[in-house]
Amino acid sequence: MLTAAGDRAFCAGGDLKEMATQALGVPPPDYVPQPGRNIEVDKPVVAAVNGVAYAGGFLLTQCCDLVVAAEHARFAITEARVGRGAPWAAPLPYLLPPRIAMQMLLTGEPMAARRAYELGLVNEVVAGTDLAGRARELAETIAANAPLSVRAAKRTVGLLAQLPLSEAYREAERIWEPVYLSADAQEGPRAFSEKRRPVWSGR
Numbered sequence: 001m002l003t004a005a006g007d008r009a010f011c012a013g014g015d016l017k018e019m020a021t022q023a024l025g026v027p028p029p030d031y032v033p034q035p036g037r038n039i040e041v042d043k044p045v046v047a048a049v050n051g052v053a054y055a056g057g058f059l060l061t062q063c064c065d066l067v068v069a070a071e072h073a074r075f076a077i078t079e080a081r082v083g084r085g086a087p088w089a090a091p092l093p094y095l096l097p098p099r100i101a102m103q104m105l106l107t108g109e110p111m112a113a114r115r116a117y118e119l120g121l122v123n124e125v126v127a128g129t130d131l132a133g134r135a136r137e138l139a140e141t142i143a144a145n146a147p148l149s150v151r152a153a154k155r156t157v158g159l160l161a162q163l164p165l166s167e168a169y170r171e172a173e174r175i176w177e178p179v180y181l182s183a184d185a186q187e188g189p190r191a192f193s194e195k196r197r198p199v200w201s202g203r
Helices: 016-022 054-063 098-107 113-118 129-144 145-156 164-182 183-192
Strands: 010-011 045-050 052-054 066-070 075-076 124-126
Touching: 045 054, 045 129, 052 054, 054 075, 054 183, 066 113, 066 129, 075 113, 113 124, 124 129, 145 164, 145 183, 164 183
Parallel strands: 010 052, 045 066, 052 075, 066 124
Antiparallel strands: none
């Protein structure tokens, strides 16, 4: 679960004063941690967005698998307003309709949590007081499932962003074969037939 302290900002982005002082040019590849790009995280990551998620904060949200936002949360790609770049936004048209992605990139205007939910950028919008609890509940629901299936599902979702459909099917078959052949694939149906909770081994 990824969140921040307080209720004002999830992450407001990089320090512009520091960038000005250092005359920062092209940021190095590891300038910002990006799960799924420069940090390998095979477990699902749930973002609990408790305020503004601007620039680098938007990037962090974009990298998460599920996003729960407080009602007062806002999302923006503000780089155009300060002359900076957002090459990390390349996957954005996979997450949003291309014209919405274009509007966010060109205007830098914030998007309300409710609008982000309507567009599918956010999974749920809840009251700020319920944010941590709901995000934790989602994480616990996922953690109760078969770990091999969860990891394979996470890998499968992004396939169409990378591959043509026919290749995506082949890659998905490769990803899921070890799941079918696992002990957990036998444990799940057995537990169901025995009317008990499954005991996952991750093997």
